Amino acid sequence: MxxxxxxxxxxxxxxxxxxxxxxxxxxxxxxxxxxxxxxYTRTLNAGLNIVVPFIDxxxxxIDLREQVVPFPPQPxxxxxxxxxxxxxxxxxxxxxxxxxxxEVASYIQAIEQLTVTTLRNIIGGMDLERTxxxxxxxxxxxxxxxxxxTGKWGIRVNRVELKAIEPPTSIQDSMxxxxxxxxxxxxxxxxxxxxxxSEILKAEGEKQSAILRAEGEAKAAALKAEGEAQAIRTxxxxxxxxxxxxxxxxxQYLQMLPKIAEGDANKLWIVPSEIGDALxxxxxxxxxxxxxxxxxxxxxxxxxxxxxxxxxxD
Numbered sequence: 001m002x003x004x005x006x007x008x009x010x011x012x013x014x015x016x017x018x019x020x021x022x023x024x025x026x027x028x029x030x031x032x033x034x035x036x037x038x039x040y041t042r043t044l045n046a047g048l049n050i051v052v053p054f055i056d057x058x059x060x061x062i063d064l065r066e067q068v069v070p071f072p073p074q075p076x077x078x079x080x081x082x083x084x085x086x087x088x089x090x091x092x093x094x095x096x097x098x099x100x101x102x103e104v105a106s107y108i109q110a111i112e113q114l115t116v117t118t119l120r121n122i123i124g125g126m127d128l129e130r131t132x133x134x135x136x137x138x139x140x141x142x143x144x145x146x147x148x149x150t151g152k153w154g155i156r157v158n159r160v161e162l163k164a165i166e167p168p169t170s171i172q173d174s175m176x177x178x179x180x181x182x183x184x185x186x187x188x189x190x191x192x193x194x195x196x197x198s199e200i201l202k203a204e205g206e207k208q209s210a211i212l213r214a215e216g217e218a219k220a221a222a223l224k225a226e227g228e229a230q231a232i233r234t235x236x237x238x239x240x241x242x243x244x245x246x247x248x249x250x251x252q253y254l255q256m257l258p259k260i261a262e263g264d265a266n267k268l269w270i271v272p273s274e275i276g277d278a279l280x281x282x283x284x285x286x287x288x289x290x291x292x293x294x295x296x297x298x299x300x301x302x303x304x305x306x307x308x309x310x311x312x313x314d
Contacts, residue, residue: 021053026061031097033059041095060101066093066158069108073166074116076123078131082171086123087163088115090146104153111150115160118145128167135162143271 025048026032032044036056044058051058059060069092073085090111094100104110105241122141123131131138139160167175 004245018053022050024049024051024058024167029064030061031064031094032061033097033101034061040098040102044108060097062094062100063099064090064094064097069111070163071112071115073164074119076120078123078128080127084123084128084131085164085166086119088119088142089161089163090115091159091161092150092157095156098292099152099154107150107153107155110153111146111155111157113148114146115142118142128171132165132167136164138162163283245278266284 024032024044026044026046028046030046032049034041034044034056038051040059041056069090071086071088071090075083077083077084092111094107100107119138119142122138126134126138139162143157143160146160150157166172208237
């Protein structure tokens with residue numbers, strides 16, 4: 001009885017293993033390679049698949065999603081014989097699971113080596129300055145070569161990125177000094193331009209201020225001259241309207257003489273030559289005044305003559 005139970009248990013286990021090997025569930029965006037007695041038979045797609053147990057075997061399960069693979073820094077020599085280390089990142093996707101399995105032993109290693117050789121060919125034709133400023137050009141050239149070479153492997157290279165380009169330490173120091181000098185130069189130029197613009201604006205402001213000041217002074221002088229001319233004209237018209245005679249003018253002239261001598265700064269008083277005419281007119285006025293009823297006074301003979309002092313009597 002016991003041997004029969006053991007046989008039944010063995011049969012159940014074999015049936016279970018056969019069912020497990022018969023039913024294959026492939027996840028979404030994945031594929032599996034089926035071999036029958038070591039020979040490729042078919043590719044299993046996503047979903048439930050049935051295979052022949054103990055005859056068919058799963059060789060490889062491949063992820064069909066886009067993959068990102070960073071490669072370590074690779075030393076590359078530029079056209080001007082400088083060694084730079086370049087980090088690359090590859091975005092690829094398996095489009096044919098059978099080709100990726102049988103056309104190349106390890107497509108990751110193959111892509112890495114192809115990237116290194118292609119990158120050395122591209123960078124070898126560029127100098128350091130162009131290498132540092134032509135990332136898009138390098139990415140496009142590298143992607144074109146990789147996509148063409150990996151097509152027969154069932155792989156599509158979607159994108160290639162240069163993560164870092166590191167020149168030697170001495171070159172980095174020289175570049176930093178050059179960039180610092182360029183920044184200082186630009187700062188000096190901008191400061192000089194600012195000072196120049198400030199001086200120009202200041203000069204323009206002073207020019208406009210001087211022009212406005214001169215125009216104001218000219219207008220003020222014109223208005224002042226016009227006012228003085230109008231005052232002189234009014235006084236002249238008033239004098240002519242009053243019809244003054246020579247006697248009144250002589251009297252007014254004599255009244256103005258003390259005002260001419262006013263002021264502490266006047267050390268010397270010069271008597272104008274016209275004072276004789278004024279005195280004649282004034283004397284004539286006094287003479288007429290005496291003739292009309294005033295008390296006549298004999299004219300003094302010593303008017304205008306210097307006074308002599310008499311010597312003392314003994």
